[in-house]
Amino acid sequence: MTVLALIAIDGPGGSGKSTVARAVAARLGLAHLDTGAMYRAVAYAALRHNLDPGDGAALGQLAGRMSLEVGERVVVDGEDATAAIRGPDVTRVVSQVSAHPEVRAEMVRRQRAWAEGHGGGVVEGRDIGTVVFPHADLKVFLTASDEERARRRAADLGTADRGRVAAELAVRDRLDSTRAVSPLAVADGALVIDTTARPVDDVVEEVVAKL
């Protein structure tokens, strides 16, 4: 198997990770993996099975046995959950579900297997450069102002209630950045880019130029 580049892109919600990761992958002909969608899929399956989002052991078992495809569509145990994983119910519990070490261990295992199977790729998330692929060819950390992140997220969700979106993002930021296991953090040697006032193409250029 040809070994291609592995690029890790981390950052908080609304920092531009997904847009930039997709564009970089398309530009370089690499596969793209959205690991946030994987944690959302576990949260979705937990809600379907009425599991307690605080029960790490049960959630770890669920994560181990569920079938999960993450690509253009997100398919959980044979069911298309692409839209549902972005909904308010999943968004409310995903930070709690993803904080459990049992869940993370299983997702990290799947993420490494994915990269192995694809010979590399562009992988986006919160702990990709710090924990999952600390030896990635390139590590990127994206940021943006709180106002801009809320504006983007509200536009994605098609809501005018930017205040509520900003409050939800702030709660998730705090949980994701302060959890004991693999908190959101800038990896050693990461290229840090503030995307606030920058066109996507410009950010993609900066990333690709660093390879």
Ligand code: DC
């Ligand atoms: O990128 P996103 O907003 O779709 O991610 C959803 C949640 O998943 C986020 O609040 C934290 C968690 N997550 C994580 O813990 N580790 C990752 N590598 C990716 C996401």
